[in-house]
Amino acid sequence: MNLKIKVWRQKNAKAKGGFETYDIKDVSPDSSFLEMLDILNEQLINEGKEPVAFDHDCREGICGMCSLFINGRAHGPDDDVTTCQLHMRKFKDGETVTIEPWRSGAFPVIKDLVVDRNAFEKIMHSGGFVSVNTGGVPDGNAILIPKEDADEAMDAAACIGCGACVATCKNSSAMLFVAAKVSQFAKLPQGKPEAARRARNMVAKMDELGFGGCTNTGACEAECPKGISISHIARLNREYLKAKIKE
Amino acid sequence: MTKLNSNIPGGPIKDKWTNHKANINVVSPANKRKLDIIIVGTGLAGASAASSLAELGYNVKLFCIQDSPRRAHSIAAQGGINAAKNYQNDNDSVYRLFYDTVKGGDYRAREANVYRLAEVSGSIIDQCVAQGVPFARDYGGLLDNRSFGGVLVSRTFYARGQTGQQLLLGAYSALNRQIGKGSVKMYNRHEMLDVVTIDGKARGIITRNLVTGEIERHGAHAVVIGSGGYGNVFFLSTNAMNSNTSAAWQIYKKGAMFANPCFTQIHPTCIPVHGEQQSKLTLMSESLRNDGRIWVPKKMEDVEKLRKKEIRPADIKEEDRDYYLERRYPAYGNLVPRDVASRAAKERCDAGFGVNETGKAVFLDFATAINRLGKDVIEARYGNLFQMYEKITDDNPYETPMQIYPAIHYTMGGTWVDYNLMTTVPGLYSIGEANFSDHGGNRLGASALMQGLADGYFVLPYTIGDYLSNEIQTPKIDTERPEFKEAEEAVKQKITKLINNNGKKSVDSIHKELGKIMWDHVGMARNEAGLKEAIDQIQELKKDFWTNVVVPGTSDEFNQELEKAIRLADFIELGDLMARDALNRSESCGGHFREESCTPDGEAQRKDDEFAYVSVWEHKGEKEEPALHKEELKFEEVELKQRSYK
Missing domain, CATH: 3.10.20.30 (Beta-grasp domain)
Structure with missing residues (x-):
């Protein structure tokens, strides 16, 4: 060619x-x-x-x-x-x-074609984790997780953090990226204790870093190479709302 | 010999780690705050070590060459992670995992290390679950397992076909928590170019900021290398494009000895090379061999017609197909270990029966399984892999057989470490694929992830404390010391030489030449004459590189050609050491097949009387040949047997 x-x-x-x-x-x-x-x-x-x-x-x-x-x-x-x-x-x-x-x-x-995606890192630092130290955790089978929940958490966890969602969004929103992480942990019992704090902190950090808001065009889902669904954004919105009500 | 002390604790094998932990020193919380640790690499080993050590209270500086620690190549592991949980009640145990690993490694690993690995394997699963890693579950909500790589029990935990990704993201999340707290200082897009030793101890590193080109000095009380394997010495491998040996090679030149460099693993099920423009190889999970049948045509005329695309694979009659693994190894058939399957494919292709235009491919056929189980079952098992294959090759594996060929996948060799994971340089550690310790001559499927996380979560955080307990009086390392200045100066000179070289050959073109030498002579099957030729050719190539390479651009900017040139200089030298090691080890062992050492029917012949040792190479200077030391391997628990899959 x-x-x-x-x-x-x-x-x-x-x-x-x-x-x-x-x-x-x-x-x-x-x-x-x-x-x-x-x-x-x-x-x-x-x-x-x-x-x-x-x-x-x-x-x-x-x-x-x-x-x-x-x-x-x-x-x-x-x-x-x-x-x-x-x-x-x-x-x-x-x-x-x-x-x-x-x-x-x-x-x-x-x-040239290389960009700085450090803003994604900063969002993760603000709450993309479950607060456990190494050691002193229960046996893996002590936490029962329904297969459907584990599968849905895995769907969200498949995000590769490439930034296509931001690049393709007319508002440069990072909602799909943030939603994938919040949604993964929201579906799992391990993530529940700090669910409110996580949603609040990650969304605040995203806003602070200059990403735009989400207007539900669905472009991010269409261009996501891993097919992450915007239904996770809906779950993020629910988690965020719950967190705000608790405040 | 005197320099090597593996520091294996005494006592029965099942008590060694427990007793060792009880006897080594710990550092008080107040003193941990005063101690700095540098970690290079953010794969499973580096990320898990960094988060665990920061949680304990040490100050961690962590370095990676990518734009995020999440991109390290552990992310690409598909299949799973082994753990001796015995959740399936199929009589698995720490001992059985230990035994399988020592046997699978063809009796060239250290028993005590492997036993410890099996011992901590269960805790790894618990840790990952607690972090929110979404392992596969069954309908009762319990963790699911599968068997992997011909092992007799189901001990492999998995997260779809993306287990490495999920485990790495788990470690990355623990790391993010520590970065957010300020206890890990993260340096993305930074490459380590040298280690600095002061009075014989590792005290820091020299790095290049890959965005600005700035050369920086970083001091610490201990340095940990978790920079992965060196498969890219072959140019084409399943490693990521930027995976390199430079950190491991620079510490070798500063006194950290290198063990078993010739032990590389060749994976039998990769997508074949399409031509000269190929940049890397893609692995298809080994699990495909559970249902796929491997074959080539029996008749040369069918091969020729296939290559000209005059017939399709399905046109070849059943009796004209050679299911060569089932023919040669009736007991194990298509499930023989990786090295056996790889060599058998090469044998058929070398005999002229390769099924694609390049003559380097065999069929992996799912027609029988689809007829027996239905397309739905096959799709549920391998749907994502079939889709990936189709995206790359434009062939639909539901309708026509896949084409596969072996490729370099993993390196069992690496920096020599003692039981504490410390190299021959005090205060310098090596973890994960970068070290040599646990896999011997051949690694079992689903064991790489286990080893990386064992080292980072559960071994290094204990053993490094023993060393650092003697460093609590050492103040912050002063990077103005002459040792730092000298190391920085040497790095700058090397970079200046490369930038000003103004030759005619691109880095990639020389790397491809190196890859060809390595694949032809230090690949799947090796012999004395070929290895000697390889050593000569690599010497010539080294001269060619330093005379003729061209590196466009400048040193004080983002310059990917410069990055590649620095890495290739180290790959060339490592290639030489691999050939020397392969030449010395005149036995067939693990993934390493020596043509002079085989049984009358052509199978691998190990020589335990002569070679039951770890080959440990010491750098003696640029002009001198490296010196070989031997760490004898004593087998007290496991009886040495010749492997047979007939």
Whole structure:
């Protein structure tokens, strides 16, 4: 396959960025999208140019490191996959492929396609845990959990923290990310004792960090590579309301 | 020999850990507050150690190369975690898990360490449940188990096909609590480039801030390396792209000896290489072999037609198929251990029967299972894996067989540690896949997660106290000392050399060359001539790298090519040591098949009289050859047997 790659280049956080277009030849349709970028970078290095910076690590769809807005969609044109699992057979020979970083005020660009997602970390520090120390806990089978609850908690816990929900939301809301964690613990007895405090603190931190509000468009669910349902946002809202009533 | 003391406690094996804990020193809460610990790596081992040590009151500085500790490659483990809970009443026990692990490791692991691992395995499950890890449950609300990797009992706990993810997120949540409290200081996007020793003790590290390029000094009373394995020395592996050996290699050069570098694990069920543009390999869970049948055609003409796509796999008649595992190993069939299944696939492909265009693939066929159980059952068991396979290959495994081929997956070798997980440098520890300790020559399925968390939650927090109890008088480490300045200067010089090299070859192109040498000569099957050739080729490649590599950009910015170049320099040197170790160990053992050491019918032949030891390599300087030390392995509980799966 031969393609035109139109990609966002930005030297660093302070520099002004812009698009550059490159031609790339002989890409195998069986290559992954990131392998296509490897080929582009190899070509740029051989021409004495600087390669395109992009985040990636596991390349099997689970670490959440890769990002990229491709042809206007978070993680590109395939459903239920991360960018690293997207394959070139989803594109047409001769096509122009436009690649941008996540666009959100809370995720500033570091370089080219790499953004700073530290705001997600700060939300987690504010309450994304059950307060237990190592040791001194009951036997695993001493806590009975109905299968349905365990399954639902697992659905929420599947979030990989990639930020596609924020990048795709017109308000740059982090509600789906926060809801996934709050909902996982809300479904489990282990998470109950500090459920109110968790919901309150995580939502307050999200607001403080400049993420927008949720207007229930459902774009986050549609673009989530792990298919996290917005029903978790409904549960977050209930948990938050309960916490506020208790105050 | 004098330098190696494994510090294994005396007494019966079942009392060793208990007695050891009773006899080692502890640090008072008031003194813990004065002590700093550096941890490098945030996988299961690093994250669990960091949170546990911070909970105890130590000041922890934690480093990872990714933008978040949650991204460490433990996250990608699919299958499960073993624990000797005996919840299924199938006669599992600490002893049975210990025995299976020593046997599975082909009798090249330390008995006392493995017993301890089995002993703490149950507590790991309890801890993870308390953190809110959503393990699979049955309808009564109790934890569910499955059997894994041909083991006779059901002791594997799992969270769908994402067990590693959920366990890591559990440890990450404990870590977040400590970061929020300020007891762990987290350094994301930081890479350790050297360790600093003062008067023979580990006292800090030199790091590079990967965003700004700044070189930083960090001091501590003890340093813990939890930086994972080195499978990426092969370029193509199931490891994450940024997984590297640099932390482990830098401590090797500062005196921490390296054990069993040639012990690497090759996983039989990975998606085959599609061509030259491939950047990494994807594992398909081993559980697929429970229902899939592995075969290649019997006739070469069918192979040729398959490659030209003139026929489909289903067109080949039953009698023209070679179910070679069932043929060679009637007792275990498709469920033989990883190393046996991998070698058998290579044997068929080397004989010319590989079923894809590259000639390096065999079929994993679910047609029989779908006929017997129905598509619904297969979908419930493997639906997510089938979907992942289809996304990558564009083939639907419900209708046509999967294609699989072995790939590098895990490294049993690593930094040598004693029973306390301390390296040969005082105050320097190594945990998780980064150390060599518990898996011997071959790791059992679902045991990597267990070991990482055992080290971090339940072993290191005790043993490090014994060392630190002698450090309570040591003030904060002064990073203005000359040892820090020298280490920083050496790191800066190396970076300057790489940036100014202005060669013609990209880092990746040289890494691919290294990978080819390693796969051809230090891979699944090895022989003396090939290993000697590999050592020569790696020496040439090292020269080529330092002469011809090009690193675009500058050192004081976000520069991924520079990161890769620094890591590749270390991979090349490690590759050399792996080849030397493989050359020395002229026996077939675990995942390591030595062609000169096999039975008349071609099966692996271990040599216990000559090689029942850990190979421990000492760095002697850039120009000198490394020195081999041997830690003899004494087996008091388990009788050594040749493995047979016929």
